[in-house]
Amino acid sequence: MSSSSAPAILVLKFGSSVLRSEEDLPVAVAEIERFRREGRPIVAVVSAIGNTTDALLATARRISVDPEPYALALMVATGEDVAAAFLTMALERAAMPVALMEPVAIGLRVEGRPLDSDPAALDVGCVRRALEDGSVGVVPGFYGRGPEGKIQLLGRGGSDLTAFHLARWLGADCRLLKNVDGVYADDPARLDRAGTRYEELTYDDALRLEGRVIQRKALLFAQRHRIVFEVAAPGGRVATRIGTDRTVPASPTAPGLDFTSQST
Numbered sequence: 008m009s010s011s012s013a014p015a016i017l018v019l020k021f022g023s024s025v026l027r028s029e030e031d032l033p034v035a036v037a038e039i040e041r042f043r044r045e046g047r048p049i050v051a052v053v054s055a056i057g058n059t060t061d062a063l064l065a066t067a068r069r070i071s072v073d074p075e076p077y078a079l080a081l082m083v084a085t086g087e088d089v090a091a092a093f094l095t096m097a098l099e100r101a102a103m104p105v106a107l108m109e110p111v112a113i114g115l116r117v118e119g120r121p122l123d124s125d126p127a128a129l130d131v132g133c134v135r136r137a138l139e140d141g142s143v144g145v146v147p148g149f150y151g152r153g154p155e156g157k158i159q160l161l162g163r164g165g166s167d168l169t170a171f172h173l174a175r176w177l178g179a180d181c182r183l184l185k186n187v188d189g190v191y192a193d194d195p196a197r198l199d200r201a202g203t204r205y206e207e208l209t210y211d212d213a214l215r216l217e218g219r220v221i222q223r224k225a226l227l228f229a230q231r232h233r234i235v236f237e238v239a240a241p242g243g244r245v246a247t248r249i250g251t252d253r254t255v256p257a258s259p260t261a262p263g264l265d266f267t268s269q270s271t
Contacts, residue, residue: 016179020052020170024186032097038241050144054166055086076121087147106137117151123162126172164222181236188240189247207251
């Protein structure tokens with residue numbers, strides 16, 4: 008753990024609803040810079056860009072109706088690898104020091120089924136050393152190394168779980184960046200932005216809103232390990248804080264953003 012006087016590490020997770028294409032990389036760069044200006048060490052976790060995961064899965068199933076699970080995991084994980092490489096390049100272009108942290112290299116170990124594993128361990132010292140010179144850490148989400156040394160996935164939406172796993176082991180704050188400025192009681196797109204946004208949510212109430220932005224398995228992980236986190240839009244001034252002791256609706260006049268399906 009860092010000393011009490013040092014600012015806490017902030018894990019920023021960028022979903023594919025935010026990184027819809029390579030043209031959205033400056034959005035992530037700006038969000039990272041916003042918090043770096045506050046003196047925060049940053050670890051950015053990225054999902055595959057746009058519909059990359061769906062495209063890879065469709066390709067695999069054109070080749071085989073029942074793909075070998077480890078082969079499928081290895082292929083699908085390339086979506087996150089490419090996104091992390093692109094963000095690393097974009098940060099370098101913005102003259103920010105950056106450290107690309109592949110899950111295998113930082114000891115991000117998982118266990119369970121090859122396509123729906125659970126996080127098990129992390130080489131905390133490796134991650135902290137990479138951040139010592141002020142570098143932004145960039146981690147591909149969604150996968151880790153299993154007991155046999157093979158790539159295994161954390162389930163659909165698993166980049167949220169990667170972010171929580173890092174936050175737990177690093178004692179870090181965590182913010183999930185989505186294309187909404189928080190968690191809503193209803194789908195803002197269907198209700199023409201008339202749905203209630205929450206300022207705060209207990210874990211139990213967040214779980215009752217299953218399918219609203221956050222992977223259920225990741226929510227259960229956060230609840231089990233008492234990880235308090237935020238859901239927000241890039242550049243946003245408001246967020247939903249999850250893991251508090253009460254549920255608080257936001258002001259009816261609070262701004263809203265279009266809602267789309269959950270990202271990895």
